[in-house]
Amino acid sequence: MRTLYLFLDDLRCDDNPGLASALAEGPVLPLYIRDLEADDRPHGAAAWYLHQALQALGDNLRRRDLTLHLRQGDTLATLRELIVDNHIDALFCARGYNPTARSRQQAIAALCKELGIAFRRFAGTLLYEPDSIENKSGEYFKVFTPFYKHCRQHSVRNPCTLPKEHAGVIRPKTAGLKLRDFNLLPHQPNWAKAFRDYWFTGERAVHTHLHSLMRDVVPAYAQQRDQLAASGTSFLSPLLRFGVLSPAQVWHEVSAQCAPDDAEPFLRQLVWREFQYHLLYHRQDLLTANFKSNFDAFPWREDKHALRRWQQGQTGYPVVDAAMRQLWHSGWMHNRARMIVASFLCKHLLLHWKHGADWFMDTLVDADLANNTLGWQWTAGSGADAAPYFRIFNPVTQAERFDPQGEYIHRWVPELRQLKPPHLFAPWDAPAEALSNAGIQLGEHYPHPLVDHRAARQRALDAYDDIKGASPQ
Ligand SMILES: Cc1cc2nc3c(=O)[nH]c(=O)nc-3n(C[C@H](O)[C@H](O)[C@H](O)COP(=O)(O)OP(=O)(O)OC[C@H]3O[C@@H](n4cnc5c(N)ncnc54)[C@H](O)[C@@H]3O)c2cc1C
Numbered sequence: 001m002r003t004l005y006l007f008l009d010d011l012r013c014d015d016n017p018g019l020a021s022a023l024a025e026g027p028v029l030p031l032y033i034r035d036l037e038a039d040d041r042p043h044g045a046a047a048w049y050l051h052q053a054l055q056a057l058g059d060n061l062r063r064r065d066l067t068l069h070l071r072q073g074d075t076l077a078t079l080r081e082l083i084v085d086n087h088i089d090a091l092f093c094a095r096g097y098n099p100t101a102r103s104r105q106q107a108i109a110a111l112c113k114e115l116g117i118a119f120r121r122f123a124g125t126l127l128y129e130p131d132s133i134e135n136k137s138g139e140y141f142k143v144f145t146p147f148y149k150h151c152r153q154h155s156v157r158n159p160c161t162l163p164k165e166h167a168g169v170i171r172p173k174t175a176g177l178k179l180r181d182f183n184l185l186p187h188q189p190n191w192a193k194a195f196r197d198y199w200f201t202g203e204r205a206v207h208t209h210l211h212s213l214m215r216d217v218v219p220a221y222a223q224q225r226d227q228l229a230a231s232g233t234s235f236l237s238p239l240l241r242f243g244v245l246s247p248a249q250v251w252h253e254v255s256a257q258c259a260p261d262d263a264e265p266f267l268r269q270l271v272w273r274e275f276q277y278h279l280l281y282h283r284q285d286l287l288t289a290n291f292k293s294n295f296d297a298f299p300w301r302e303d304k305h306a307l308r309r310w311q312q313g314q315t316g317y318p319v320v321d322a323a324m325r326q327l328w329h330s331g332w333m334h335n336r337a338r339m340i341v342a343s344f345l346c347k348h349l350l351l352h353w354k355h356g357a358d359w360f361m362d363t364l365v366d367a368d369l370a371n372n373t374l375g376w377q378w379t380a381g382s383g384a385d386a387a388p389y390f391r392i393f394n395p396v397t398q399a400e401r402f403d404p405q406g407e408y409i410h411r412w413v414p415e416l417r418q419l420k421p422p423h424l425f426a427p428w429d430a431p432a433e434a435l436s437n438a439g440i441q442l443g444e445h446y447p448h449p450l451v452d453h454r455a456a457r458q459r460a461l462d463a464y465d466d467i468k469g470a471s472p473q
Pocket of ligand 1: 225234238240269273274276333334336339368371372373375
């Protein structure tokens, strides 16, 4: 059987069940299509990462005597041409879960039916298929802890390998594109020039990274994961987003190599990723709609100036600014920092979570529709199992707790390097002498705070009072 394997968010060779099955059946045409009309196509920083992931995938396939065929254009038209011209008998791909991915797969299924070829979709992007998990009432889960307990009762499939021998690659009649033709990398200005210091996708580097996680990160994860300056988390998010690694690979590696008590807090976070996918799968409207419908009446403000200052890391709150600059510089932000800056945008500035979600989709290398949108809804208070709205992060006490030495702020906000804790966390309250010793004049070297914390907090609580009575769905 001649199979076309369409790569989607599964840009890997190891533990790729669809690719393994295709190779077991006969010759394969490995294909990636950059569809510029697709709503879920990566852009901004994620497009930069996609370039690296495709490059690594091409190398990995080449080492296995396979060639990645690259095309740009409408997915269905490209598939039709390749299927007909190359006498393809079957099309295989991984399952997709967001609304665009699902309608794309339905259209591909219809095309395959029309052309009389087989179509198979494979699990691989998630640990648990969203339609295989339901609560006791037969509905989807809306609260994380019962979801987690339910998932933990089910085993995770074992990772698979590619067959050692295969029937070779199908070389299409039409020439493919070179990766650079996708134009995924920025130039003039090259805002991603520092990204290379942080990110990698090559098979060997990925395995070395996994190995060091088991040794250094997972055993200390519970203690370190919230510390902003520590390398206390795995940095796996872009690899999982683009399927450079599968969650099943990570799950089994951690379960096999780490003590159960060390592994548990880390595995729990992998299940948070599942929960977000589960919610979006069952509520496809959540990309734009509030999970809690009383938030439809929330009195969001429009304030382009404040939004810009937040985006640029110029709010005058050092921990918020450090996080926003980390994002711009490296394409990633610490989870605790994501919660702090998201809370600041939605509650201190009263700006709609969609503004924040859009900025993150553009600037994160791990930008992921489910995790991002629902992470924003969770922090804004409109999401499933969200933090209570009245719990408004205080950016000063958050910095005191999670960056006590001020290392994180000093790293990303260099103009404050001479200012020490505790004044570093709230420069507007620092004695004039401390500021002058640190060479800082507020308003000149570093901004005055964009809003006063106490007043902003009260404004947010008043706004919430307006909608509290309206019954959430
Ligand atoms: C406002 C907001 C936006 C977010 N946007 C994204 C996004 O676009 N893409 C993305 O992958 N994650 C997103 N997250 C979740 C989380 O911040 C990142 O997954 C995490 O910071 C990635 O770093 P890590 O790989 O070192 O995580 P680790 O702490 O090492 O966790 C391991 C893995 O578990 C998963 N995970 C961890 N925390 C969460 C979480 N809170 N929700 C869902 N999955 C989680 C991720 O896949 C992560 O790679 C967002 C969170 C918030 C609050």
